[in-house]
Amino acid sequence: MQVVPVIDLLAGQVVRAVRGERSTYRPIRSALCAGSEPLDVARTLLDHTGSNILYIADLDALTGGIPQAGVLAALLAALPATTVWLDGGFRDASAFAALLRQLGADGARVAPVFASESLTSPQAARDAFASHPGAILSLDRRGEEILDPAGCWTDASLWPARLIAMTLERVGAFAGPDLEVLASIRRRAPAAMLIGAGGIRDAADLDAAAAAGADAWLVASALHDHRLLPLP
Secondary structure (H helix, E strand, O other): OEEEEEEEEEEOEEEOOOOOHHHHOOOOOOOOOOOHHHHHHHHHHHHHHOOOOEEEEHHHHHOOOOOOHHHHHHHHHHHHOOOOEEEEEOOOOOHHHHHHHHHHHHHEEEEEEEOOOOOOOHHHHHHHHHHOOOOOOEEEEEEEEOOOOOOOOOOOHOOOOOOEEEEOOOOHOHHHHOHHHHHHHHHOOOOOOEEEEOOOOOOOHHHHHHHHOOEEEEEHHHHHHOOOOOOO
């Protein structure tokens, strides 16, 4: 199971995400590092996990604000061996392209995460994945509510080669992974790289998620709270 560390950026700081309730997020307190400065936290998580991938959620952009292009550019420049998976609330391919122009050459190491909660229509989804073959689709839900104006959950023909199963109410909640949802996506996309998000408490949860079909998992809180030690 591949562990992909996550940082949630809000107003230039790393915050702790809890249940997808973004208005309540506060600067991270971590057993791994002091402070909430993005580069310090990112380096610590990458070193701790041995990952060369960092998932970034730009909460300013996700909540309708201006993308944190300067913070993102600084992280990319300081972490030249790292690939970034970026969720910036992209509504369509042009929204990511506009940000990419601000990132310069380092933007080549950014894979856009197009979230079902953000894509505006089926055509926007088709265009996004046609324009960016390395893009990732995040299938978002909160409890029984599917967050999906573009119809991505129901139309698997829209799905690219990499998928995230995002259960927002389990993020930072230590409620365990949603194995049923994960397995249902795996049955519909047997060849995809399937990445889970939300709920991981310990290594046993990662093992259970792998058995249900996950190839990787996005993790933040369990790392900061020393619940996943040691990692290989």
